[in-house]
Amino acid sequence: MRSQPADPVEGTPKPQPSVAHPARRPYPPRRAWLVGACLWPAFLSAGLATMIFFSGIDPETLRLQTLPDWEISRTAGYSIGFLMFWAVAGFSSAVSVLLARAPCRDTGKGSS
Amino acid sequence: MSARPHKADPGEASAPDSMYAAHEKIHPREIKGRYQTVRKIMVFLLLGLFYVLPWVRIGGEPAVLFDLPARQFHILGLTFWPQDFFYLTLLLVICALALFFVTSLAGRVWCGYACPQTVWTEVFLWMEHWTEGKRAKRMKLDRSPWNVEKILRKGSKQVLWIVFSLWTGFTFVGFFSPIDDLLMRAASFQLGPWETFWSLFYGFATYFNAGFMREQVCLYMCPYARFQGAMFDRETLIISYDEERGEPRGGRKRGVDPREKGLGDCIDCNLCVQVCPTGIDIRDGLQYECIACGACIDACDSVMDKMDYPRGLVRYTTENALEGRPSRVIRPRTIIYTVLLLALVTAGATGLAMREPVRLDILTDRNTLYRETGDGLIENSYSFKLTNMSGEPHTYGFSVEGPAGVRIETQPREVRLAAGETRTIPARIQLDPDATDKIGGVDVTVTVESLDGTDITGSETTRFRTPVGR
Numbered sequence: 001m002r003s004q005p006a007d008p009v010e011g012t013p014k015p016q017p018s019v020a021h022p023a024r025r026p027y028p029p030r031r032a033w034l035v036g037a038c039l040w041p042a043f044l045s046a047g048l049a050t051m052i053f054f055s056g057i058d059p060e061t062l063r064l065q066t067l068p069d070w071e072i073s074r075t076a077g078y079s080i081g082f083l084m085f086w087a088v089a090g091f092s093s094a095v096s097v098l099l100a101r102a103p104c105r106d107t108g109k110g111s112s
Numbered sequence: 113m114s115a116r117p118h119k120a121d122p123g124e125a126s127a128p129d130s131m132y133a134a135h136e137k138i139h140p141r142e143i144k145g146r147y148q149t150v151r152k153i154m155v156f157l158l159l160g161l162f163y164v165l166p167w168v169r170i171g172g173e174p175a176v177l178f179d180l181p182a183r184q185f186h187i188l189g190l191t192f193w194p195q196d197f198f199y200l201t202l203l204l205v206i207c208a209l210a211l212f213f214v215t216s217l218a219g220r221v222w223c224g225y226a227c228p229q230t231v232w233t234e235v236f237l238w239m240e241h242w243t244e245g246k247r248a249k250r251m252k253l254d255r256s257p258w259n260v261e262k263i264l265r266k267g268s269k270q271v272l273w274i275v276f277s278l279w280t281g282f283t284f285v286g287f288f289s290p291i292d293d294l295l296m297r298a299a300s301f302q303l304g305p306w307e308t309f310w311s312l313f314y315g316f317a318t319y320f321n322a323g324f325m326r327e328q329v330c331l332y333m334c335p336y337a338r339f340q341g342a343m344f345d346r347e348t349l350i351i352s353y354d355e356e357r358g359e360p361r362g363g364r365k366r367g368v369d370p371r372e373k374g375l376g377d378c379i380d381c382n383l384c385v386q387v388c389p390t391g392i393d394i395r396d397g398l399q400y401e402c403i404a405c406g407a408c409i410d411a412c413d414s415v416m417d418k419m420d421y422p423r424g425l426v427r428y429t430t431e432n433a434l435e436g437r438p439s440r441v442i443r444p445r446t447i448i449y450t451v452l453l454l455a456l457v458t459a460g461a462t463g464l465a466m467r468e469p470v471r472l473d474i475l476t477d478r479n480t481l482y483r484e485t486g487d488g489l490i491e492n493s494y495s496f497k498l499t500n501m502s503g504e505p506h507t508y509g510f511s512v513e514g515p516a517g518v519r520i521e522t523q524p525r526e527v528r529l530a531a532g533e534t535r536t537i538p539a540r541i542q543l544d545p546d547a548t549d550k551i552g553g554v555d556v557t558v559t560v561e562s563l564d565g566t567d568i569t570g571s572e573t574t575r576f577r578t579p580v581g582r
Contacts, residue, residue: 036332040333044335054194055197055200056194058183058194073181073304073306074180074181074183075180075181075306075307076305076306078180079309079310
C-alpha cells in the first residue's frame with residue numbers, strides 16, 4: 001500500500017480546522033486496494049468454509065476415496081482445502097470487482 | 113455512529129486518477145494517561161495469553177491444543193470432537209452477541225482495547241518508538257535522506273519487527289501442534305512443510321498488518337467497523353469533544369481568562385490529533401475511523417491539567433449526556449442482549465455438563481427388511497457406529513428396550529474402544545412378532561453403556577421392521 005510516492009510529511013498538522021488527513025478518500029480504487037478487496041473477503045470466507053467443511057469431512061476419508069496411493073497428511077489436507085477455498089472465493093471476488101467497475105470505453109475523442 | 117465515509121471534495125473526486133491520494137503515514141504521538149495505562153495492561157494480558165497459553169500444561173497434557181491432525185480439540189481438560197461442532201458454533205454465536213452487547217453499552221471498546229489488530233499494532237509502535245524515537249524524531253527521520261543513522265535505526269526496527277513476527281507465527285502454529293516438540297524440531301530445521309508455511313504465513317500477516325497496514329485495516333478491511341454503527345444508540349458510550357465548552361477554540365497564554373477573550377476551553381494545541389492512531393480530529397464529531405482508544409482523552413486531560421481547567425473536554429460520554437439528558441444502562445436493547453446471552457450460555461453450559469462422551473449411530477441394513485429365524489422370531493440387521501469421545505479407553509455393552517421379549521446381539525458382545533476411536537459393529541435385534549400388533553414396524557431404543565463402572569451411557573432409537581399384514 002505504499003507504492004505511490006508519499007506527500008512530504010509535515011512537522012505538525014496544519015492548523016486548518018477539521019482536516020486531520022485531507023488525503024483520505026473513501027473506497028480508493030487503486031490497484032493494490034483492488035487486489036486486497038479480492039483477497040481479503042475471500043480469506044475470511046475460506047476460513048469459514050474450511051471450518052464448516054472439515055468439521056464434517058475428514059480429509060483422510062477424502063484421500064482414501066480419491067487418491068489412496070498418495071501420501072497426504074491431514075495437515076496437508078486442511079491446508080490444501082483452505083487454499084482451494086481461498087482461490088475459489090478470490091476468483092469470485094475478482095469477477096465481482098471486475099463487473100462492479102464501470103465498463104471502460106475506448107471513446108477516443110468522444111466517438112459515441 | 114454512522115459508517116458514512118468522509119464527503120469527498122467534488123472537484124478532486126471527478127478526476128479519476130486522483131480519487132485516492134497517496135496514503136500518508138500516521139505517526140501517533142506517544143501519550144501517557146488513564147486510558148493508555150488500561151490499553152497497556154490489555155496488551156500484556158492478551159498477548160501474554162497468546163504467547164504463554166501454548167506452553168501451559170495441565171497434568172502433562174497441553175492446556176490448549178487444537179490437534180487438527182488427530183481431529184480433536186483439547187481445551188482445559190475437555191476434549192472436543194468433530195461431532196461437537198455444535199459447541200463451536202454456539203461459542204461463535206455467543207462471542208458475536210457479546211460483542212454486540214458490549215458495543216451497544218460501551219461503543220467500540222473492543223476496537224480500542226482488545227482487537228488483535230490494535231493490540232499488535234501497539235506493540236509494533238513501541239518497537240518503532242524504541243528504535244526511531246519520538247514522533248517528531250520519527251517524522252524527521254522519514255524525511256531525511258538515507259544515511260548511516262537512518263539505516264541503523266530503520267534496520268534495527270525491521271530486525272525487531274521480523275523477529276517478533278516470526279515468533280508470533282511460530283506461537284500460532286503452537287496452538288495446533290505441541291509447542292515444545294515444535295520448538296525442538298524448529299531448532300533442528302525439521303519442521304514439516306505445512307508447519308513452516310503456516311508459521312511464516314501468520315508471521316507475515318502480523319508484520320504486514322501491525323507494521324504497515326495499521327489503521328488502514330480498521331478503515332478499509334474491518335467488517336465490524338462498518339456495521340458497528342447499527343448497535344449504537346443515544347445511550348452508547350462514545351468518545352466526544354464537548355463542543356459547547358471548547359468552542360470557539362484558540363491559543364491563549366496560561367492564566368488568561370478565556371471568557372474575557374471570548375474563547376472556549378479548547379486551546380487548539382492539536383495534541384488530540386497528533387496522538388490519534390487513525391489520524392482523525394475528534395473535534396469534528398464522531399467518525400467511523402475512531403477506534404475509541406481514548407488517546408485523545410488522555411492527551412486533552414494532560415493539557416487541561418496544565419491549563420488548570422477541569423478535565424473532560426474530550427471524554428467518554430453518551431449523546432444523551434452531552435445534551436444534558438440522563439443516560440440509561442438498562443434499556444430494551446441491553447435487556448434483549450442480556451436475556452439472549454444468558455439463555456445461550458446456560459444452554460451451552462448445560463449441554464457441556466450433560467455431554468456423554470460416547471456416541472452411537474445406528475444404520476439399518478438396506479438389503480433385507482427383516483428375516484425370520486428358525487424359532488419364529490423376526491430379526492433385523494443393523495450397523496452400529498460407536499465413537500468413544502472420552503480421553504480414556506472404555507469397554508461398552510449394548511441393551512435394547514421395546515416390546516416384550518426384544519433381544520439384541522452384537523459382534524462382539526463387548527467392545528473395547530481406545531480414546532477417540534470409532535468402530536462399526538454389526539448387530540441384530542430379534543423380536544417375537546406376537547409381542548407387537550403394530551403393522552410394518554415398531555420403535556426400539558438401543559442403549560450403550562460402559563462396563564468398567566464409569567457410568568457412561570448413550571442411547572439411540574431406531575425402527576424395527578416387522579412383516580406387513582400379520
